[in-house]
Amino acid sequence: MSDHAYDISYLLEAEMTTVEVPAAPVQKAPPARPLPSPVAAAQEVLARELMQAAAAHEALIEQYLRTAVVSPSGESSW
Template identity: 55%
Template sequence: MSEHAYDITYLLDIEPVKLDVPERGTVRKPLAAVPASVSALQEAMARELLQADEAHEALIQQFLRMAGQSFSGAGGQ
């Protein structure tokens, strides 16, 4: 290739494009009802953790089923 193909000096002569982008503030969701006591907060967190644990366990079981199918299918070839 010629050196002309790598010549980018014309990029220095153009004016940069200025876009009018509105400034984005932080978007916060409104807080749910805040428990009045520490024990109520701990209880709510424990419930959420148990729900997350159930979902996580379901994902693990799904993965193991899919992995088992792929491993058993690979052995028969």
């Protein structure tokens, strides 16, 4: 092959053409909402169940205190 095939001097000597591209207007998007973590979802469910269990436990304590008969000496009838 000849050296002429690899001659790129015409490219170097050519004037660079630039194309004016209008800048796109910058639009601020609202921040993306973070996806809930599966761990956080499980913790939320467990917290709700714990609050329900606490309410049931409190109801049982109140029921016990209503039904427990305490004698004047401080002893219960149980």
